[in-house]
Amino acid sequence: MNPQAIGKPLTRIDGRAKVTGAARYAAEFNQPNQAYAVIVSSTIGLGRITGIDPAAEHLPGVLAIISHLNAPRLPYNPHKGGIDPSYGERLHVLQDDQVRFYGQPVALVVADTLVRAERAAAALRITYDAQHPIVGPRDKQAKPIAPEADGRLEADNVRGDPEAALASAAVAVDITSDIARQNHHPMEPHATIAAWDGDRLTLWSKSQFVANEQEEIAAVFGMAPENVQVICPFVGGAFGTSLRTWPHVTLAALAARQVGRPVKLALTRRQMSFTTGHRPRTLQRMALGATRDGRLTSIIHEGTGETSRYEQFIESLTSGTDFMYSCPNVRTRYRLVPLDTGTPTYMRGPGEASGMYALETALDELAYKLGIDPIELRRRNEPRIDESTNRPFSSRSLMACYDIGAERFGWAKRTPEPQSMRDGRLLIGMGTATATYPAMQFPASARARLLADGTAEIESAASDMGPGTYTSMTQVAADTLGIPVGRVRFSLGNSDFPPAPPHGGSQTMAAVGSAIRAACLAVQDLLVERAAANPRSPAHNMGKEALEWVDGHLRRKGGAASGQSYAEIVGAAGGVPVEATVSVARDPEIDNKYSMHAFGAVFVEVSVDPDVGIARVRRALGAYGAGRIVNPRLARSQCLGGMIGGIGMALMEHTSLDARDGRPVNAHMAEYLLPVNLDIPDLDVLFVDEVDPHVNPLGVKGLGEVSLVGMAPAIANAVFHATGRRIHELPIRIEHLLGV
């Protein structure tokens, strides 16, 4: 491959469609004769429904009011997609009178207009027998449990004797932290339009994973997956909330079947606070022991995350701790607290974002105790290999990230003492932290089709929630085929396309990119065969070994002639398009040979106003080693988004629950605080020029998650540097900083 497009800062191929409104999102695929459904959410946090007054049925325009009293029993066949908790059973909606959490869908109103559906939903009277829900992991009645063994992650790991090493350590820190529940709150709310044609169901539905949505809805309704089509060409932000298929999709399909019309169902902003997953609140203990010269001798990481009563949501809370630093004695332990709440789900940087907060703030604390610069402390504990598996890293550029980051950020100007830097009345602090996220790659497939005009069509059931999948995949296809990007059309977001893995876990570039590359190579092989069979082709009767592709032309190896173009080869055979569909999975041997992760070093400068206790990020820099950067412009943009998410996690985001009934008290954008434009300072992104020959043929690791991980601890460390006050709770609130 002769890279022409890969590595170039192309602007978004879909940018014009997005800014002109031509891009269609799920709720915009309006269908003829479409009706509207509105979910009625429970107003208690636990208990049962005792009655539903049917009077609202007679309001104008109402087509149906569906509840457990009249809903058909749905098959709910077993199905666990790659993003569903492996232990427990998904919520069965409108199948019984039980209320398991506040906001659970308890009825569905379908009407001929949205306004009429909303009016009837507001008028619907439901009575309950309410019990007191347990919604906080610190509640005395909340009981931690060990996750079931069939969970996807190894929960408990140990090497050496960390307890003894901690007890005898020359210097130790032992801290506990509490990170708030967060909701994803993307710009685009969840929405589904469902339309039945006989036994066939079409869903225009916001999804990061259309292949799974197809299988899940087929299982819920007891249908063959091929009778369900899911279409989602554009996603208006998701951050993980559209990975699983949540109950509203089932409800839209159910409503459409009940009323015999296409039905649109969009969640309200409020409903997005309780039915579509959240980052679980986590409680953690992090104990570190070290020698006086700063060698780690013990790490103990105990993490507890919330989950629901009906499923065990597991995230990689302690995974980074296992391998991040060189240390002979390490114990990680992970527990769950089942609560009367909906099941949490993956949210950008799941596990690592929270777990690395604990590790990196503890390490910062240790640096102060030792009187060693935080970067130097990390350098002294930089491992040669992954000590949890004894495998080498496929590549690890962490120290290079710290080097270029510190240089650009001006870390040398930092005076180490807390409260030693000021700007007028403001206290200034600088903090740093390590970021990491595994380089995953699930099996993916793609189709490449060469047309008679020499252009290529590429299809994969992938998703683009914002990172630029449309653009980067086009770059991969163009370079693999040796043609300009303008001659490639890439389509995604349709379950009729070859299946792709979840658009999450920072693996889309690795997984789908590899599949597209393989599909393009496969179609080239087919074209070689076709040319070889053509007596008038210069490649007639020649084997693949004697031929090569140069700039989209097939020619004899070393030959002077320019060879045959795609258009000529396809045209010579009557213009019938040539296509290949290929699935690609990572060689399992690679996983056994290497420890594969992206790494980053994050630097933050904060100001703290001592009079009012407000901390603001003044500037931040992330330096990342994430393999090959396919599109520097979009990669930078993706990292900026992740860093902004980290600012939200550190200083603002918090879904606050009323302990009496589990009601989110800030279920709207006025009071669920996210950073707004004025909160976003000067952000900078650097990439280490990292070549990883092992991780996948493209050499890519992914950036979506690693760019959020590390931000919150860097901010907390900067706040400590500014104020001398260590805050072990996220978000850091004004109250924490009063009187500094």
Next chain:
Amino acid sequence: MRYEKPTTVEAATALLAGQGARVLAGGTDLLVQMRSRVLSPDVLVDIKGIDATRKITKDASGYTIGAAVTGAELKEHPTLSKDWPGLVEAANLIGSTQVQGRCSLGGNLCNGSPAADSVPGMIAAGAVATIAGPKGTRTLPVEDIMLAPRKLALTAGEFIVSFKIPARPAHGGDAYLRFIPRTEMDIAVVGCGVALALDAGGTCTAARVSLGAVAARPLLVEDGAKALIGTKVDDAALAKLEAAVRAACKPIDDKRGTVEFRIDVAGTLAKRTAKIALERARKV
């Protein structure tokens, strides 16, 4: 639900005297509350058809600002921002640019939130509301209008037509500051308005200090004004102001801030606000 847009004060008061009637000005609070079903009025009385609610007039005694004049219009007025910058800045903190095209002083006050940004600004400026009702017109200082959250000193059929803002004193200045956790687009955790006047020698001859979001209603802090009057607004006076303001606070704990924090920040904010008002008074 009925929508009415009367063009006279009399027609409006007649409509508002009926059951379930609500005044519609910019609608930036009312429509949101109707959408979330907090309020379900039977009659919406849009007062924007009444000329007096939509204009700003200026004479020797000061300004008369229509209750439905928008935040954007306040900002664009040729002299209002020069005379009462604190009041205009307070009103311009309501919502986003889009909301500024609709929101109004009358609506911000009558929504009945203790955290309304423009209300401490109006109180500090000495604004007096002109209220029309079935029995005719009366006036009431702005600090006497809101009694408690969502509770106003208006009776059935009454609505605010306009606000009278006095002429700025020769050496007068005002300011408004609020504290919010993020940098824009947020609801005040504490708000503070200060207006003061100086004599030729720089001694404070008159002052008004007001607070928002630290009690069940916006407050006029008389002791805060007393701390400033007769002084050069020096550090000693500002320390007394800080103490007086903290003493006046009766906040609650809520998800935006704790009691301790609000009391603490209110004092700090009052000092900062007074300093800005002082600078402005010295410059004119």
